[in-house]
Amino acid sequence: MGKNLTKRDEDYSKWYNELVVKADLAENSAVRGCMVIKPYGYAIWEKMQAELDRMFKETGHQNAYFPLFVPKSLFEAEEKNAEGFAKECAVVTHYRLQNDPDRPGKLRVDPEAKLEEELVVRPTSEAIIWSTYKGWIQSYRDLPLLINQWANVVRWEMRTRLFLRTSEFLWQEGHTAHASKSEAISEARQMQEVYATFAEEFMAMPVIKGVKSDSERFAGAEDTYTIEALMQDGKALQAGTSHFLGQNFAQAFDVKFTTKEGKQEYVWATSWGVSTRLIGGLIMTHSDDFGLVLPPKLAPIQVVIVPIYKGEEELFLLSEKINVILKSLRSKGISVKYDDRDTLRPGAKFAEYELKGVPIRIAMGNRDLENNTVEVSRRDTLKKQSISQDILIDFVAELLEEIQNNLFNNALDFRNTHITEVNSFEEFKNIIENKGGFVAAHWDGTSESEEKIKELTKATIRCIPNELKEEAGNCVFSGKTSTKRVLFAKAY
Amino acid sequence: MGKNLTKRDEDYSKWYNELVVKADLAENSAVRGCMVIKPYGYAIWEKMQAELDRMFKETGHQNAYFPLFVPKSLFEAEEKNAEGFAKECAVVTHYRLQNDPDRPGKLRVDPEAKLEEELVVRPTSEAIIWSTYKGWIQSYRDLPLLINQWANVVRWEMRTRLFLRTSEFLWQEGHTAHASKSEAISEARQMQEVYATFAEEFMAMPVIKGVKSDSERFAGAEDTYTIEALMQDGKALQAGTSHFLGQNFAQAFDVKFTTKEGKQEYVWATSWGVSTRLIGGLIMTHSDDFGLVLPPKLAPIQVVIVPIYKGEEELFLLSEKINVILKSLRSKGISVKYDDRDTLRPGAKFAEYELKGVPIRIAMGNRDLENNTVEVSRRDTLKKQSISQDILIDFVAELLEEIQNNLFNNALDFRNTHITEVNSFEEFKNIIENKGGFVAAHWDGTSESEEKIKELTKATIRCIPNELKEEAGNCVFSGKTSTKRVLFAKAY
Numbered sequence: 001m002g003k004n005l006t007k008r009d010e011d012y013s014k015w016y017n018e019l020v021v022k023a024d025l026a027e028n029s030a031v032r033g034c035m036v037i038k039p040y041g042y043a044i045w046e047k048m049q050a051e052l053d054r055m056f057k058e059t060g061h062q063n064a065y066f067p068l069f070v071p072k073s074l075f076e077a078e079e080k081n082a083e084g085f086a087k088e089c090a091v092v093t094h095y096r097l098q099n100d101p102d103r104p105g106k107l108r109v110d111p112e113a114k115l116e117e118e119l120v121v122r123p124t125s126e127a128i129i130w131s132t133y134k135g136w137i138q139s140y141r142d143l144p145l146l147i148n149q150w151a152n153v154v155r156w157e158m159r160t161r162l163f164l165r166t167s168e169f170l171w172q173e174g175h176t177a178h179a180s181k182s183e184a185i186s187e188a189r190q191m192q193e194v195y196a197t198f199a200e201e202f203m204a205m206p207v208i209k210g211v212k213s214d215s216e217r218f219a220g221a222e223d224t225y226t227i228e229a230l231m232q233d234g235k236a237l238q239a240g241t242s243h244f245l246g247q248n249f250a251q252a253f254d255v256k257f258t259t260k261e262g263k264q265e266y267v268w269a270t271s272w273g274v275s276t277r278l279i280g281g282l283i284m285t286h287s288d289d290f291g292l293v294l295p296p297k298l299a300p301i302q303v304v305i306v307p308i309y310k311g312e313e314e315l316f317l318l319s320e321k322i323n324v325i326l327k328s329l330r331s332k333g334i335s336v337k338y339d340d341r342d343t344l345r346p347g348a349k350f351a352e353y354e355l356k357g358v359p360i361r362i363a364m365g366n367r368d369l370e371n372n373t374v375e376v377s378r379r380d381t382l383k384k385q386s387i388s389q390d391i392l393i394d395f396v397a398e399l400l401e402e403i404q405n406n407l408f409n410n411a412l413d414f415r416n417t418h419i420t421e422v423n424s425f426e427e428f429k430n431i432i433e434n435k436g437g438f439v440a441a442h443w444d445g446t447s448e449s450e451e452k453i454k455e456l457t458k459a460t461i462r463c464i465p466n467e468l469k470e471e472a473g474n475c476v477f478s479g480k481t482s483t484k485r486v487l488f489a490k491a492y
Numbered sequence: 493m494g495k496n497l498t499k500r501d502e503d504y505s506k507w508y509n510e511l512v513v514k515a516d517l518a519e520n521s522a523v524r525g526c527m528v529i530k531p532y533g534y535a536i537w538e539k540m541q542a543e544l545d546r547m548f549k550e551t552g553h554q555n556a557y558f559p560l561f562v563p564k565s566l567f568e569a570e571e572k573n574a575e576g577f578a579k580e581c582a583v584v585t586h587y588r589l590q591n592d593p594d595r596p597g598k599l600r601v602d603p604e605a606k607l608e609e610e611l612v613v614r615p616t617s618e619a620i621i622w623s624t625y626k627g628w629i630q631s632y633r634d635l636p637l638l639i640n641q642w643a644n645v646v647r648w649e650m651r652t653r654l655f656l657r658t659s660e661f662l663w664q665e666g667h668t669a670h671a672s673k674s675e676a677i678s679e680a681r682q683m684q685e686v687y688a689t690f691a692e693e694f695m696a697m698p699v700i701k702g703v704k705s706d707s708e709r710f711a712g713a714e715d716t717y718t719i720e721a722l723m724q725d726g727k728a729l730q731a732g733t734s735h736f737l738g739q740n741f742a743q744a745f746d747v748k749f750t751t752k753e754g755k756q757e758y759v760w761a762t763s764w765g766v767s768t769r770l771i772g773g774l775i776m777t778h779s780d781d782f783g784l785v786l787p788p789k790l791a792p793i794q795v796v797i798v799p800i801y802k803g804e805e806e807l808f809l810l811s812e813k814i815n816v817i818l819k820s821l822r823s824k825g826i827s828v829k830y831d832d833r834d835t836l837r838p839g840a841k842f843a844e845y846e847l848k849g850v851p852i853r854i855a856m857g858n859r860d861l862e863n864n865t866v867e868v869s870r871r872d873t874l875k876k877q878s879i880s881q882d883i884l885i886d887f888v889a890e891l892l893e894e895i896q897n898n899l900f901n902n903a904l905d906f907r908n909t910h911i912t913e914v915n916s917f918e919e920f921k922n923i924i925e926n927k928g929g930f931v932a933a934h935w936d937g938t939s940e941s942e943e944k945i946k947e948l949t950k951a952t953i954r955c956i957p958n959e960l961k962e963e964a965g966n967c968v969f970s971g972k973t974s975t976k977r978v979l980f981a982k983a984y
Contacts, residue, residue: 034559034560039555042556063531063534064531065537066528066529067521067526068646087588087589090561090587091584091585092583093583095648096580096581097564097567097578107568109583120589128522135519151644156588
């Protein structure tokens with residue numbers, strides 16, 4: 001198991017791919033660029049969904065569902081958005097198959113069943129949703145409209161990686177409508193906060209909140225607020241984005257409302273989303289050469305108990321004790337698995353749960369029965385200790401919290417030591433090339449410099465951080481004056 | 493609201509369509525045959541999902557996710573299944589749009605971006621899942637494999653109706669793999685039971701469990717177990733199906749396993765699903781001329797409280813009392829909405845919640861404050877009564893149960909009085925034409941008679957009921973001998 005995993009410092013990318021498959025999270029499918037999310041990977045997604053959904057509802061949002069398909073004429077209505085996604089659209093052109101007259105038992109597309117208008121498989125749903133909102137919004141009384149959708153989307157990708165970049169992925173997309181610009185901006189910023197809270201408190205993944213530069217902005221947005229995380233290999237990961245869409249979609253779909261004063265105005269919009277990509281971020285924030293490391297709050301199995309026994313009688317005696325422990329842990333809301341399979345030896349089980357990132361492993365053998373102890377191992381530090389059964393339940397509950405905090409603090413330390421201020425382009429290149437992480441550098445604010453820097457270093461502006469002190473300086477590339485540092489990095 | 497609804501006995505179909513839209517459950521979209529599920533309708537689906545998902549997990553199933561697209565060569569591998577769905581498949585043929593040179597600002601399909609192999613948008617996922625299972629199953633140790641997927645599917649429909657028949661719909665599809673025929677049959681029957689329990693205990697919708705005739709069976713199945721419900725207009729609704737697939741998909745995708753004895757054998761399969769169609773069944777089982785009627789266990793809002801007041805001071809005093817009630821009800825796990833909007837009069841609110849089927853409405857006015865009472869109205873019987881505030885919480889909790897039971901019992905009475913035994917084809921036609929409901933009739937077991945009966949009466953065999961006493965008789969159509977009655981009905 002863990003032994004056969006490529007080491008991170010040998011080949012980080014290979015390590016990642018192997019880990020995803022060996023930990024039973026996901027695999028490539030028969031469809032180019034699409035993945036199969038296996039039960040263990042999906043269970044993590046379910047945990048993420050449950051927390052996010054709760055947070056969305058607590059901030060006043062409701063779920064709904066809109067069609068998978070977008071008629072081409074609607075898709076192209078908001079031109080920038082259409083242009084941004086046109087090159088990666090799966091397009092449905094026919095609605096029927098028929099027997100292939102040349103190949104018995106095989107099918108072909110029925111040429112008679114060509115659609116009058118092609119249907120785009122949604123790469124994002126602004127177009128179909130705003131064409132619907134037109135019917136829902138007449139007056140200021142209909143606003144704000146705060147809706148979220150859990151859905152699959154398709155963006156045709158040439159180079160794919162499990163979770164990080166797949167042609168089909170699962171996500172949620174919030175689409176809200178507001179009576180004023182300031183309210184829409186507040187909403188977009190609120191959802192950036194929600195995402196940051198989720199990433200830090202549940203994923204134990206520290207993020208930097210900021211705003212995207214013009215060239216990195218969502219197609220069709222006025223502003224894109226982002227949360228950016230740092231992976232162990234020094235590359236950044238855009239983990240969630242929240243867009244202030246201005247009145248662009250309202251204008252494209254003619255969605256106006258009557259104000260309190262009786263005027264007709266275009267509606268203000270936001271959209272925001274996170275996807276199964278987060279699972280990739282989770283993996284690359286915490287895992288190690290032995291396999292996956294999961295923060296307890298998102299671990300499908302928080303504790304596994306492995307009995308160490310010879311023969312059925314010993315197993316029987318151990319199981320009696322263990323069943324009591326199981327019950328106590330479960331009554332505390334802790335998810336526990338008891339692995340009493342007789343087809344695997346304890347060592348193999350240990351390796352399996354290490355690979356799968358179960359936060360706490362409890363082993364119990366004959367001597368533990370005699371001594372009223374158990375052996376508790378934590379996945380984050382790989383440390384073991386012997387614990388009295390009398391204090392086990394509280395110990396485990398506290399240890400889960402400690403692991404959650406420890407993972408966050410470790411990731412935060414790593415992230416903080418990988419934000420490097422540079423003041424020359426030489427330094428910039430050196431850090432990007434050799435140390436990695438975020439580079440905090442002055443930038444003149446032009447797309448030209450940004451583009452050149454990307455060409456020369458592959459680093460992009462990840463964000464202009466929200467928390468930023470003004471500081472006079474000179475653009476590392478052009479030397480022109482600048483008032484603040486922005487964060488560059490190579491990114492997934 | 494309710495007043496403007498077409499009455500059921502005037503035009504049931506029109507009543508249904510109006511109700512779905514006016515109660516804010518769903519609406520037609522810009523995409524032919526696809527619906528938008530609005531927040532209130534989606535909230536019902538979420539409640540259904542939560543219960544079903546719990547029941548699936550309690551019976552040992554795990555969720556996973558498989559690709560939306562099925563390459564044509566996989567889709568056609570199981571020939572009967574492929575033939576059954578070929579005529580209703582949306583097909584992706586291209587993966588890119590480009591600017592239309594003839595129409596500035598518009599897009600067209602990029603002819604250069606034609607897929608080598610077309611992708612079918614899944615109408616059901618047996619093909620993609622069994623092509624995946626080939627990699628997951630080697631030995632009897634890998635079995636059973638008990639997996640469920642929550643997903644959207646597309647079946648191109650020419651005539652669509654909101655929830656009941658839409659080109660895209662949401663559903664769950666279970667796909668299990670087993671080492672023996674008997675185990676697979678048990679699984680398929682178990683899931684039929686799970687569906688029946690869900691329908692009766694949560695939807696308050698009585699169902700008949702049975703097996704489909706050859707011609708009504710799922711394409712690619714050996715046997716289809718079904719639950720059949722009866723709608724208020726006397727038409728049946730197939731509410732859920734569970735299929736024993738034999739080794740058909742294992743053979744089509746070459747999925748074999750090594751038995752304990754070391755032999756190679758094909759794997760046995762089941763699949764089973766229910767969809768957003770259930771919401772249509774829920775509506776047509778309980779609702780009335782005033783609008784939707786929801787069973788408390790699936791109602792997004794179980795109780796609504798409407799204050800009846802003049803001026804802010806009265807509202808303040810009422811709200812003080814009501815906030816205490818809200819808290820008590822919520823602490824009992826009851827979902828309550830307090831509607832203190834000042835833009836609508838109480839009468840308009842009453843009509844709105846009647847239309848939306850909220851099980852219990854509580855009204856509280858000045859006199860109630862004086863008398864320590866509230867007015868409680870139940871949606872099922874439309875009866876009101878004055879209740880002391882001292883006993884309100886328990887009263888509401890019990891009333892919710894009573895409403896749930898009452899809805900089930902009413903539906904059961906209706907269903908039971910609409911199963912009619914007939915012994916001649918004249919009687920058969922008469923009942924189908926005039927009374928509706930299920931007709932229990934002898935049938936000779938041939939597809940020929942079944943087909944002719946359908947042609948002449950539009951009634952189909954809904955199922956051969958599980959609970960059936962053997963009884964000698966003669967087929968109502970052919971006069972040939974028969975050993976049991978089967979259930980016919982017109983169906984949605």
